[in-house]
Amino acid sequence: MNIDRFKPLTVYTIYIVATPEKVWEALTSAEFSRKYFSGFAVEMEPKLGGTFIVRAPDGSEHIIGEVFEYDPPKKLTVTWNVNWPELVERLGTTLVTYEIEPAGEAVRLTMSERHDHPLSDDILSGGRTGWPAILSGLKSLLETGQAPQIKMAPPAQMLAALKAMGIKTP
């Protein structure tokens, strides 16, 4: 896979009072992710080429991917393919990169969602709605010890756009 073909279509940056190691752990462990990511469990084999799964609260595999760049606690890239019929065939692969850099007493976390296809704003609204909620929750959890419950549902315009492309959504 040629990573240069992938363009960042959604980017979200957030500063968190924590160590890079702690942010890395929160991004890659089920114990943390369940608290800030609507009960979803991140299950990552911690090595290049390892499997990367995001498991829904009902036990199903919502996202299936693999570890594509692995440089703890600085940079992680995974394939982030939502497990809906025909989705990868129609939209192509999604890459998600987390970059973690020290910034004073905080760290800067930058999430880039990259695609090798041009995608409409309707399709991208899923990530653009989801990432701020997920990463706001992660910041609160690391800074205050408690993650707020942010109930998210896939945006209607994204579901309609996916349906129009022949992708089956739940």
Added chain:
Amino acid sequence: MSKPQFVYVSYIETTPEKLWEALTSSEFTRQYWFGAEIRSDWKIGSSFALTLDGEITDSGEILEADPPRRLSYSFKHQKYEELRGEPISRVVFTIEPFGSLVRLTVLHDGFVEGGKYLGAVSNGWPAILSGLKSLLERGKVLAIPRAALNKGFDAK
């Protein structure tokens, strides 16, 4: 190609009233907005200014003020020569209750294609709004040196 704009959403454990106060009072802004003090009477048509160490860095006019729901002002950078030539932009804050939280959406638009200002703004807002969230949730801001802002993704 979508028009050049910057959008940032943050979920904050606070009330709309408290968030409104944090956006409009220099007591608050000086803590999370890199020391800048915001001043206005927040009436539509009134002027507003951000000052840092007594020097005006940005100024504009109140376009909308509907506390504690919506605030917008025109925004013109005054400090750096290379940004001063850019057109007057606009900032819109939308505050919505979201369960026990508040969703804050910041839209900054009115940029020219290929200008430098959008990149600067895209680096600045995440740091300012991360500090705002920390201040409201834990009573303390995070100390981010200004120098840390000079890199990062130039959102085009």
